[in-house]
Amino acid sequence: MAKRLTTFIMIGLVLGLIVGWVINAQIDTGTPESAALLKEIAKWFSIVTTVFLHLIKMIIAPLVFGTLVVGIAHMGDTGALGRVGLKSLGWFIGASLLSLTLGLILVHILQPGIGLNLPLPPATAATGLDKSNFDAAQIITHIFPTSIVEAMASNDILQIVIFSVFFGVAITAVGERAAPLVKAAEALTQVMLQVTDYVMRFAPFAVFAAVAATLIERGPRVIGQLAYFMGSVYIGLTLLWVMLGALALLFVGRRAWQLFRYVREPALVAFSTASSEAAFPRTLEALDRFGVPPRIASFVLPLGYSFNLDGSMMYMTFASLFIAQAYGIHLDLGTQIAMLLTLMITSKGIAGVPRASLVVIAATLAQFNLPEAGLLLVLAVDHFLDMGRSATNVIGNAVAASVVARWEGQLDPPQPPEIEPVRAPSGGGPAKDMDSFR
Numbered sequence: 193m194a195k196r197l198t199t200f201i202m203i204g205l206v207l208g209l210i211v212g213w214v215i216n217a218q219i220d221t222g223t224p225e226s227a228a229l230l231k232e233i234a235k236w237f238s239i240v241t242t243v244f245l246h247l248i249k250m251i252i253a254p255l256v257f258g259t260l261v262v263g264i265a266h267m268g269d270t271g272a273l274g275r276v277g278l279k280s281l282g283w284f285i286g287a288s289l290l291s292l293t294l295g296l297i298l299v300h301i302l303q304p305g306i307g308l309n310l311p312l313p314p315a316t317a318a319t320g321l322d323k324s325n326f327d328a329a330q331i332i333t334h335i336f337p338t339s340i341v342e343a344m345a346s347n348d349i350l351q352i353v354i355f356s357v358f359f360g361v362a363i364t365a366v367g368e369r370a371a372p373l374v375k376a377a378e379a380l381t382q383v384m385l386q387v388t389d390y391v392m393r394f395a396p397f398a399v400f401a402a403v404a405a406t407l408i409e410r411g412p413r414v415i416g417q418l419a420y421f422m423g424s425v426y427i428g429l430t431l432l433w434v435m436l437g438a439l440a441l442l443f444v445g446r447r448a449w450q451l452f453r454y455v456r457e458p459a460l461v462a463f464s465t466a467s468s469e470a471a472f473p474r475t476l477e478a479l480d481r482f483g484v485p486p487r488i489a490s491f492v493l494p495l496g497y498s499f500n501l502d503g504s505m506m507y508m509t510f511a512s513l514f515i516a517q518a519y520g521i522h523l524d525l526g527t528q529i530a531m532l533l534t535l536m537i538t539s540k541g542i543a544g545v546p547r548a549s550l551v552v553i554a555a556t557l558a559q560f561n562l563p564e565a566g567l568l569l570v571l572a573v574d575h576f577l578d579m580g581r582s583a584t585n586v587i588g589n590a591v592a593a594s595v596v597a598r599w600e601g602q603l604d605p606p607q608p609p610e611i612e613p614v615r616a617p618s619g620g621g622p623a624k625d626m627d628s629f630r
Contacts, residue, residue: 204403208404216230233409234405244391249347252349255473260353262487263486276492294431384473398465406576418573447483451591454590497585500588501588503585509531511553512535516562518566554567
């Protein structure tokens with residue numbers, strides 16, 4: 193099923209490109225009327241993608257809660273939890289610094305903004321992006337939920353992780369009396385994985401609609417206008433993939449080559465839909481088949497969605513300095529490093545924020561006296577760039593989980609990539625192989 197689904201997603205991607213391009217070429221005459229018609233047609237195509245992403249978001253909160261609680265409960269003690277948590281955060285910080293530094297180096301080598309010589313926009317020019325949530329105090333307080341129901345309703349992954357950690361540790365402390373809750377969480381996890389299987393069968397149609405809608409509304413011209421900038425970003429993302437692969441090879445060994453086979457489907461889903469969230473359930477299953485114990489993957493992966501967005505980190509550095517180059521604004525090295533550290537801090541917990549990378553960039557530009565309206569330069573092609581950075585985020589988190597499992601000495605033998613994930617038996621009750629969580 194996994195292999196066929198990957199093939200169908202690729203077919204949907206190619207058909208979306210063709211259909212979107214053809215419709216745009218037939219209707220676009222450069223008039224406001226044709227632009228309005230194209231936007232209306234794209235809106236109807238986008239319904240399919242929106243429905244798919246809503247279904248995926250429907251899965252994430254109970255799946256994160258269930259897998260994380262089960263994982264913590266079966267770690268056996270809070271010492272193991274703290275050890276895995278510290279190793280995960282250590283990797284996340286290192287990977288974030290690598291991504292930011294790579295973006296800094298490449299933007300100076302490739303210089304995509306040099307020569308544009310754009311006039312500075314008015315200080316009142318706005319991008320329409322809401323930066324109100326990126327005050328430092330709000331970032332810290334927002335991490336801790338006031339209500340788990342509210343956190344689940346808004347799919348705030350970081351808040352769900354915080355509550356699940358408290359809940360899982362409390363279950364461990366209570367001991368045998370909490371065994372029914374552990375069994376309930378195990379059953380919930382298996383049910384949500386089965387729901388994931390149903391929803392993912394809809395993925396090829398969502399991919400087709402997402403790509404077609406983007407090209408119908410914007411056409412191929414928008415790609416050509418900022419082709420060098422886009423190409424530069426994708427060069428950076430490709431190099432980041434190579435570096436992540438090399439680090440995986442260093443820490444995991446030869447099996448690291450296999451990891452990309454296991455996560456190719458979730459990475460493709462993330463790329464096609466420009467959403468890391470869309471790939472979360474399948475990434476969890478792929479890591480299980482690769483040999484990362486669920487108790488580790490279910491802890492590291494949700495944390496990674498808030499703290500380890502490697503593709504987004506590199507892009508934010510690249511875009512911020514591209515805007516400075518485009519307006520001919522010189523920033524000394526100290527200012528650039530301060531900007532990188534600011535991006536690193538303010539980007540944490542952005543997974544649930546719409547167009548999160550752009551919002552973080554907008555909030556950071558203002559702090560360094562760069563024109564916020566410069567984001568209008570990249571808004572037109574942001575969807576195409578979001579595709580690449582979303583896939584990179586998936587790869588980065590898969591590598592992080594694998595490395596932490598190796599550091600813990602708990603990387604299990606792999607299953608064949610095409611194997612279907614184990615489901616609960618049709619007669620009801622939890623799956624019999626739940627020892628894999630232990």
